[in-house]
Amino acid sequence: MDDLDQLEAQSIFILREAYRKLKPLAMLWSLGKDSNVMVWLARKAFLGRVPFPVMHVDTGKKFPEMYQFRDEYTKKWNLDLLLGDCPAVEEIDPTLPPAARSAARKTAGLAAMIEKYKLAGVIAGIRRDEQATRAKERVFSPRGAGHKWDVRNQPPEFWDQYATPHEPGMHIRVHPLLAWREIDIWRYIEREGIPLVDLYFSKNGKRYRSLGDQDITNPVESNASTVAEVIAELETSRTSERAGRAMDHESEDAFERLRVAGYL
Amino acid sequence: MNTISPPASQEAATPIVIVGHVDHGKSTLIGRLLYDTDSLPDGRVAQIIESSTKRGLSVEWSFLLDSLQIERDQGVTVDSTRIPFRLGQRQFVIVDAPGHRQFLRNMITGAADAEAAVLVVDAAEGAQEQTRRHAMLLRLIGIRHVIVLMNKVDLLDYDEAKITASEHSVAALLKQLEIEPTLFVPASAREGDNIASRSDRMAWYKGPTLTEALARVPAPSSRSDLPLRLPVQDVYRFDAQRVVVGRIERGRIHIGDEVVIGRHATVARIATIESWHTAPQETAVAGQSVAITLEPDVIPDRGDLLFPPAEAPLQGARVRARLFWLRQEPLRAGESFRLRLATAEHQVTVASIDSVVRLEDLTEHPADMVPPEGFAEITLAVSETMQFDPFQPGTADGRGVLVDRNQQIVGGVPLIGVADIVAGTNAIHPTGSTVSLWDRAQAKGHRGGVFWMTGLPGAGKSTIARAAELQLFSRGMDVSVLDGDTLRAGLCSDLGFSEADRRENVRRAAAVARILADSGQVVLVALISPTIADRELARQIVGDEFHEVFVDTPQPTCESRDPKGLYAAARSGKISGFTGVDAPYEAPAKPELRLSTEGRDVPATARDLVTFIARTVALPPTGSRS
Numbered sequence: 001m002d003d004l005d006q007l008e009a010q011s012i013f014i015l016r017e018a019y020r021k022l023k024p025l026a027m028l029w030s031l032g033k034d035s036n037v038m039v040w041l042a043r044k045a046f047l048g049r050v051p052f053p054v055m056h057v058d059t060g061k062k063f064p065e066m067y068q069f070r071d072e073y074t075k076k077w078n079l080d081l082l083l084g085d086c087p088a089v090e091e092i093d094p095t096l097p098p099a100a101r102s103a104a105r106k107t108a109g110l111a112a113m114i115e116k117y118k119l120a121g122v123i124a125g126i127r128r129d130e131q132a133t134r135a136k137e138r139v140f141s142p143r144g145a146g147h148k149w150d151v152r153n154q155p156p157e158f159w160d161q162y163a164t165p166h167e168p169g170m171h172i173r174v175h176p177l178l179a180w181r182e183i184d185i186w187r188y189i190e191r192e193g194i195p196l197v198d199l200y201f202s203k204n205g206k207r208y209r210s211l212g213d214q215d216i217t218n219p220v221e222s223n224a225s226t227v228a229e230v231i232a233e234l235e236t237s238r239t240s241e242r243a244g245r246a247m248d249h250e251s252e253d254a255f256e257r258l259r260v261a262g263y264l
Numbered sequence: 265m266n267t268i269s270p271p272a273s274q275e276a277a278t279p280i281v282i283v284g285h286v287d288h289g290k291s292t293l294i295g296r297l298l299y300d301t302d303s304l305p306d307g308r309v310a311q312i313i314e315s316s317t318k319r320g321l322s323v324e325w326s327f328l329l330d331s332l333q334i335e336r337d338q339g340v341t342v343d344s345t346r347i348p349f350r351l352g353q354r355q356f357v358i359v360d361a362p363g364h365r366q367f368l369r370n371m372i373t374g375a376a377d378a379e380a381a382v383l384v385v386d387a388a389e390g391a392q393e394q395t396r397r398h399a400m401l402l403r404l405i406g407i408r409h410v411i412v413l414m415n416k417v418d419l420l421d422y423d424e425a426k427i428t429a430s431e432h433s434v435a436a437l438l439k440q441l442e443i444e445p446t447l448f449v450p451a452s453a454r455e456g457d458n459i460a461s462r463s464d465r466m467a468w469y470k471g472p473t474l475t476e477a478l479a480r481v482p483a484p485s486s487r488s489d490l491p492l493r494l495p496v497q498d499v500y501r502f503d504a505q506r507v508v509v510g511r512i513e514r515g516r517i518h519i520g521d522e523v524v525i526g527r528h529a530t531v532a533r534i535a536t537i538e539s540w541h542t543a544p545q546e547t548a549v550a551g552q553s554v555a556i557t558l559e560p561d562v563i564p565d566r567g568d569l570l571f572p573p574a575e576a577p578l579q580g581a582r583v584r585a586r587l588f589w590l591r592q593e594p595l596r597a598g599e600s601f602r603l604r605l606a607t608a609e610h611q612v613t614v615a616s617i618d619s620v621v622r623l624e625d626l627t628e629h630p631a632d633m634v635p636p637e638g639f640a641e642i643t644l645a646v647s648e649t650m651q652f653d654p655f656q657p658g659t660a661d662g663r664g665v666l667v668d669r670n671q672q673i674v675g676g677v678p679l680i681g682v683a684d685i686v687a688g689t690n691a692i693h694p695t696g697s698t699v700s701l702w703d704r705a706q707a708k709g710h711r712g713g714v715f716w717m718t719g720l721p722g723a724g725k726s727t728i729a730r731a732a733e734l735q736l737f738s739r740g741m742d743v744s745v746l747d748g749d750t751l752r753a754g755l756c757s758d759l760g761f762s763e764a765d766r767r768e769n770v771r772r773a774a775a776v777a778r779i780l781a782d783s784g785q786v787v788l789v790a791l792i793s794p795t796i797a798d799r800e801l802a803r804q805i806v807g808d809e810f811h812e813v814f815v816d817t818p819q820p821t822c823e824s825r826d827p828k829g830l831y832a833a834a835r836s837g838k839i840s841g842f843t844g845v846d847a848p849y850e851a852p853a854k855p856e857l858r859l860s861t862e863g864r865d866v867p868a869t870a871r872d873l874v875t876f877i878a879r880t881v882a883l884p885p886t887g888s889r890s
Binding site: 006168 | 274375509540667672676705
């Protein structure tokens with residue numbers, strides 16, 4: 001088994017644990033590269049099916065290409081798609097910096113969906129290497145009432161045993177991609193031929209490395225127009241993946257504040 | 265969209281955990297290692313420089329890891345972090361484990377899967393408490409390769425004699441734990457000596473630098489050649505087909521192989537290996553998450569172990585285990601848990617605590633409890649016969665984990681072997697309910713709980729408890745009262761008033777209260793329970809659902825009430841050892857509820873109690889948002 005086989009096997013194990021232990025369960029599908037890999041891994045785990053709904057928390061500000069992609073692959077992959085919308089930005093904590101405040105809309109939208117469907121588990125495609133705060137995460141990450149993440153009081157997690165506390169008002173975030181790196185995601189996309197939104201590929205010398213809302217995501221300089229070229233680019237890149245995400249740069253603790261409050 | 269070319273196959277990264285006492289230099293080492301090997305993305309270096317300058321400090325390599333605001337403010341690393349890192353063609357992942365004592369469970373989270381460990385020891389200070397603690401853990405979680413980095417040798421002036429002396433004392437310590445270190449490297453992480461480049465200040469040292477030593481750590485050995493162990497994770501029925509899924513922990517499967525399924529000893533053949541978007545497979549090996557069909561089409565349960573007929577695991581209902589204990593309260597014999605072993609779960613009771621490790625010198629001693637973050641050897645009584653393999657580093661064998669009633673992990677129990685039933689001990693195997701606490705609570709509309717009412721004789725405990733019982737019952741709640749005199753008339757009629765008998769009285773009341781609370785009831789215990797130790801015992805037996813209520817009536821008032829004439833009897837010497845007269849009462853310092861009875865009537869006091877109880881056992885509104 002090579003490294004991608006190992007990552008795949010571990011993610012399948014995690015998805016099967018979640019499916020067995022957490023009901024009702026749903027997977028977040030942000031339409032980005034990581035969440036497409038996650039849907040793909042679920043189909044591997046469940047032999048071509050995704051036996052739980054996928055959720056798109058729609059900020060209403062995604063790129064048109066992303067909505068088109070969503071509609072196309074919901075059908076092609078036979079997904080049970082749940083849509084949720086987000087409150088207006090005026091309803092969000094005004095003490096957050098502007099981009100973080102905008103991103104927090106998604107947190108509120110997600111919280112509403114978790115409550116609406118009374119979810120015990122939500123599968124999310126975050127990775128440790130994306131952002132320092134995410135490096136602190138567990139594979140099974142309990143969220144208390146109000147969906148808060150208590151970074152100082154996380155359960156021990158070892159030997160592939162995941163804590164599954166089951167109390168009212170609580171749900172568990174499941175992170176099957178936690179151990180993957182950005183380049184692993186791309187190498188796996190290449191190996192498996194997983195479809196992606198075209199925005200990830202260079203047009204006029206720019207491409208998106210990470211996709212958020214239109215108004216708070218910026219493209220990076222790049223000539224990589226194929227998956228292989230993206231991989232080659234990443235092998236030499238020394239800038240961080242979320243460099244194009246405005247909210248990460250507003251203040252030192254903006255991202256952590258979002259995370260504690262339930263942001264992915 | 266793109267051209268598909270087969271990507272270059274890569275080895276999986278080797279995880280390396282870095283452990284050691286707080287301030288012995290772990291974070292500095294990692295920062296230095298990443299910097300010297302040019303493994304930092306540009307953004308990270310800029311962040312460190314910016315953070316350091318903002319705080320008016322010179323560049324601190326340890327800031328790299330202290331990526332959370334709260335950590336930096338407190339000055340300790342909160343949680344383990346994983347950092348990819350490359351030496352030549354080989355990939356590593358550095359797992360940083362914090363040295364701060366209360367964060368042991370984070371260290372285990374990071375370290376349990378490591379292939380090798382770097383134990384960082386301040387050469388000037390030598391081994392400290394956490395050096396011993398971490399070394400003990402390395403042994404218990406089964407890490408085979410340990411490199412000892414003798415750090416801060418600049419403080420010993422790079423002097424060979426001093427450094428070697430320090431090394432010998434660490435070696436002696438590790439020997440007690442049966443850990444044979446691969447290597448000792450004298451180094452200074454801050455100055456960069458012997459980390460990635462050879463120090464010219466220690467010409468006497470001829471061994472490898474740290475990076476050279478890491479490069480020599482053997483790659484994880486294949487578990488595919490060992491006898492098969494495939495724990496069933498789940499069974500799916502998709503369309504008309506039944507599929508058994510699980511991860512092969514060791515060995516391999518091949519279509520046509522005969523396997524034994526669990527304790528039922530059913531034998532079946534592997535008919536097919538199923539997959540989606542993967543080339544058809546005849547064989548699958550350790551590490552793969554597989555889906556198989558069986559012939560005949562038997563239905564295994566989650567937790568059943570699939571193994572070759574000739575190579576069965578051990579089987580037993582009493583199991584000896586080592587223990588690393590992660591709960592904040594001590595462990596005592598008699599406590600029950602779920603034992604998770606791969607995908608299996610068994611109800612277990614701690615039959616005995618056989619020895620506890622004294623951390624000062626790493627020797628084993630008899631004890632009746634395991635302290636928080638303690639290490640021990642214990643015997644577990646299982647409610648049914650279980651199958652297991654003894655703990656074996658480098659495999660998943662015997663990796664037991666204890667979880668409490670809330671599905672929280674409270675300890676790791678590497679299983680050693682089957683325990684003999686010793687003559688004179690109770691061979692008991694308690695069973696656990698399969699109805700969850702939460703399901704019960706939803707059915708009843710409230711949670712269970714124990715409200716332990718302590719106070720002087722005559723304080724009004726029983727009277728208030730009975731009044732509250734009536735009020736709670738009329739609200740439709742399931743409630744019962746255990747009061748001292750009623751218990752002594754029946755369950756405890758064999759007990760007198762000696763210190764041992766009083767304690768036994770408390771123990772029995774708590775044990776019964778726990779059973780009732782587990783069945784979802786609100787239990788009011790009205791018992792003098794005069795000492796802090798009595799109530800602490802009760803709290804330990806009952807667990808999280810224990811709530812201390814102090815019925816606070818001044819002694820003179822109790823004596824003037826004297827409803828049973830006992831104060832008078834005690835004053836006249838007819839009874840002795842009477843709490844409040846010639847035996848002490850230790851009032852609770854921080855009860856969860858204090859009921860002052862002076863100048864208030866019983867219904868009003870009971871109402872306060874009822875309000876507190878109703879709030880405590882209420883189900884939170886579903887979907888509450890802060």
